Amino acid sequence: MGTFGGAYNTIAFDANKCDGCGDCMTACATAKVGVGDTARSRIQIVGSADDGFELALCRQCADPKCVTVCPAAALTKNSASGVIDWNGDKCVDCLLCTVGCAYAGIALDAGTGHVAKCDTCDGAPACVPACPHDALTYITTSRIYNEVGDWEDLFAPGLAGCQGCNTELLMRHTLRRTGPETVLATPPGCVPGMGSVGFNGTTGTKVPVFHPLLTNTAAMLAGVKRQYKRVGREVLALAIAGDGGASDVGFQSLSGAAERNEQILFMVVDNEGYMNTGMQRSSCTPYGAWTSTTPVGQGTGSGGMPSQGKTQDAKNLPLIMVNHRCEYVATASTAYMEDLYDKLDKAIAASKRGFAYLHVYSPCTTGWRFPTDQNMEVARKAVETNFVMLWEYNPADGLHFTRPVDDPLPVTEYLKAMGRFRHLSEDQISHIQGKVVENLAFVKQMAHVAKA
Amino acid sequence: MEQTKYLVVGSSHAALEAVTAIRMHDPEGSLTLLTRDPHLPYSPTVLPYVVSGRSAPDGIFLRDEKFFATLGVQLKRGTALKALHVERNAAELADGSEIAYEKVLLATGASPAIPPIPGLDQVAYHVLRTLDDATKLNAAIKNSKRAVVMGAGLVGMHAAENLVKAGAKVTIVEMAKQLTDGYFDATAAGLIAKAFTDNGATILTGSRVVKLASSAIGALLTLENGTTLEADLLLVATGVKPNMEYLAGSQVEHDRGILVSDTMQTSVANVWSAGDCAQAKGFYTDAKIMNAILPDATEQGRIAGMAMAEDPGLKKYPGGVPLNTYHFFGRHAISVGSSKVPEGGEVVTRFDEASGRYLKAIFSADNRLTGIYGVNEFFDGGVMCQLILRRIDLSPVKGRFLAEPMKVGREIMSKTWR
Structure with a gap:
């Protein structure tokens, strides 16, 4: 169990996808009592097509009322699985648990005369695969939480990040995973701005950290790694750079290090602009976006012309890195942590052989103008609309999607989540939607080529 | 010290x-x-099942020594509180030693109330409140041929069922006009009574024992109407009284129980009380009531603990709502809320004689649920309690609610507090 206390797997329900078919209930009753009598299912879909469907299901509470009101010590919170276990040998059928639970999570099974509740089928809930509409999912991200809790946090406890930024999460998780035998390079950008390089003569990390120029990050880190190799010490050479530092002035040294197949892990935190210096555009800023150098309004453009945000499309840096035939290249999002962790593990392994590149999308609450509690939602919408695609590449297997989106939302669902696109005209929106389709087709083609 | x-x-x-x-x-x-x-800690509620043999006496403990050790709690068993000296913040124990405290919680529960009937002190009788009571009664029922249970509350009824099943001829004597008075209404009580008489028990409601004497097999009881009953096993289950003798002469105000505020604080600032010994406000009335039921004890205990630790998440006690469940001869009865019909309110009942299913719901004048009772009609008591506590307007769904209280309750739950 992690130092934060345990986290557990859980069954999640998306009411919007449920049509009340009842297949989950049939599957549960069949699995638990051997007959498909939905009245005996431990998952109960309630409501109607007019009013929407909802769920009565044990929530496996952390502070379970049913346990506290059980007089017979028949209910216990299992600290390993998180499930509230029912012990039939101890239960006296008093039904007090059904009075204690405000969520109808434990109820009388008329077929047995005992109470019955969800036990998540020992970690393989029968209801989840039975749902034909993906309204039920079994969330297993807790594994990451529990593991990461045991690893040392190598960042300073206090950081100077903007409220709601996901970069702190990214820095802490990455360094916890790479561990103390890491040397870190953080060129000018949000990461040192948040405190990696430290204050008053102390570093902000518990590992050696240095602050290269925007232009020479990959070159310096490659040299540092080679020196460690020469003295016979195994370290992980890690860069955490912004998109500006990587795709603009830092690109030459990045491309060179990738071409030489230096044994480093280069992570780009892509917030689509120079956000810590005042939100200027970078080559990763998307078409139409407002930045302080791609303004919006009458007389704000060059020569006093009206301006409507950035007029060029973004450079696709990770695809360019694929063309270096690196040991590993992947895109990731903090809205999909299991996917991100999987890629981080592969990138760390690849960096022992050669150049590994990880491109993580990082919505910027300040520069993109959205509420500070919406970071994960914006990150998720980017993926759900295919504005951002999650894939990975290695020379042996080529490129493939890790979270393909078969039925993408219109890109407007993403654009309307933030202020930097508020001014867009219909024409601009259709340009962006067209680019999403074109980019998807392009990456699909690369995936296809790779397979062939 | x-x-x-x-x-x-x-x-x-x-x-x-x-x-x-x-x-x-x-x-x-x-x-x-x-x-x-x-x-080790156990629940008085489980004791009837120790009597019946269904629960093993060593399998009922709610916590083990490790629980207290892990939480850094010093557990002193077999250590009774003799007197509370609030003026010097000290608890005097039975052995005369004292413990000085900063804050104290009195959660001392209740003991059987023994009625002042002439001769009762001359005969052997059982009570059922502690584990030792239960193991003694468990041994005794095996040898009983003729048993009398005084009091038809839930403790008495549970024990009577155990005696019936063990093969004794059982008579239940109850002062009130019906069984389980205060828990279930006359119709529900009638269903319960029928289950007992069908299984061979004799029920004497509206009856009072006026005299007892010892007899060859045990005790001879004389009722108000002059008839006599002989018993080789006598159980006195005529209610409970809070344990608070240790407050004699103390400044802590008490009435029928220890009077507490809506954060379970007594009249003395660093003394709290919760559970069966506490007298706190009711949900339906501002008057302070005794609501000696298990779910309320947990609620009050949690509030008292949060108040003592000065937890900022503390929410005030909403007031006691009666909640009871009762399992008899394979059937079940559930009651949530008050049986009292509010002014202008409405009572709706539904009874199917063939299946023995009975439902009674009580609404206020503005269609809020104030009480619901079921026999062999299962509904989620916890959901019903929330409907009452949240005073949810049931006007739009009242007809459906009465037909299918469980289903409609869950629908409202999923839209209101999920």
Whole structure:
């Protein structure tokens, strides 16, 4: 169990996808009592097509009322699985648990005369695969939480990040995973701005950290790694750079290090602009976006012309890195942590052989103008609309999607989540939607080529 | 003198919840738990099942020694509180020693109330409140041929069922006009009574024992109407009284129980009380009532613990709502809320004689649920309690609610507080 206390797997329900078919209930009753009598299912879909469907299901509470009101010590919170276990040998059928639970999570099974509740089928809930509409999912991200809790946090406890930024999460998780035998390079950008390089003569990390120029990050880190190799010490050479530092002035040294197949892990935190210096555009800023150098309004453009945000499309840096035939290249999002962790593990392994590149999308609450509690939602919408695609590449297997989106939302669902696109005209929106389709087709083609 | 920051007196539901709540907010303050009982914590509610043999006496404990050790709680079993000296913040124990405390919780529960009937002190009788009572009664029912149970509350009825099943000829004597008075209404009580008489028990409601004497097999009871009953096993289950003798002469105000505020604080600032010994406000009335039921004990205990630890998440006690469940001869009865019909309110009943299913719902004039009772009609008591506590307007769904209380209750739950 992690130092934060345990986290557990859980069954999640998306009411919007449920049509009340009842297949989950049939599957549960069949699995638990051997007959498909939905009245005996431990998952109960309630409501109607007019009013929407909802769920009565044990929530496996952390502070379970049913346990506290059980007089017979028949209910216990299992600290390993998180499930509230029912012990039939101890239960006296008093039904007090059904009075204690405000969520109808434990109820009388008329077929047995005992109470019955969800036990998540020992970690393989029968209801989840039975749902034909993906309204039920079994969330297993807790594994990451529990593991990461045991690893040392190598960042300073206090950081100077903007409220709601996901970069702190990214820095802490990455360094916890790479561990103390890491040397870190953080060129000018949000990461040192948040405190990696430290204050008053102390570093902000518990590992050696240095602050290269925007232009020479990959070159310096490659040299540092080679020196460690020469003295016979195994370290992980890690860069955490912004998109500006990587795709603009830092690109030459990045491309060179990738071409030489230096044994480093280069992570780009892509917030689509120079956000810590005042939100200027970078080559990763998307078409139409407002930045302080791609303004919006009458007389704000060059020569006093009206301006409507950035007029060029973004450079696709990770695809360019694929063309270096690196040991590993992947895109990731903090809205999909299991996917991100999987890629981080592969990138760390690849960096022992050669150049590994990880491109993580990082919505910027300040520069993109959205509420500070919406970071994960914006990150998720980017993926759900295919504005951002999650894939990975290695020379042996080529490129493939890790979270393909078969039925993408219109890109407007993403654009309307933030202020930097508020001014867009219909024409601009259709340009962006067209680019999403074109980019998807392009990456699909690369995936296809790779397979062939 | 021994010193502790928190002293918790009692070891059942209210006390255990308070310990957990204190430790949620203050993991380190010294905490001592005293109980007069020699055993690990258990619930009085489980004892009828120890009597019947369904629960093993060593399988009912709610916590083990490790629980207290892990939380840094000093557990003192078999240690009764003799007197509370609030003027010097000290608890005097049965052996004369004292513990100084900063804050104390009185969760000392209740004991059987023994009615003042002439001759009762001359005969042998059982009561059922402690584990030792239960193991004694468990041994005795095996040899009983003719048993009398005085009192038809839930404790008496549970024990009577055990005696019937063990093969004894059982007579239940109850002062009130019906069984389970105060828990279930006359129709429900009639269903319960029928289950008992069908299984061979004799029920004498509206009857009073006026005299007892010892007899060859045990006890001879004389009723108000002059008839006599002989019993080789006598169980006195005529209700409970709070344990608060240790407050004699103390400034802590008490009436029928220990009077507490809506944060379970007594009239003395650093003394709290919760559970069966506390008298707190009711949900339906501002008057302070005794609501000696298990779910309320846990609620009160948690609130008291949070208040003692000064947890900022503390929410005030909403007032006691009666909640009872009762399992008899394979059937079940559930009651949630008050049986009293509010002014202008409405009572709706539904009874299917063939299946024995009975439902009664009570609504206020503005269609809020105030009470619901079922026999062999299952509904989620916890959901019903929320409908009452949240005063949810049921006007739009009232007809459907009465037909299918479980289904409609869950629908409202999923839209309102999920």
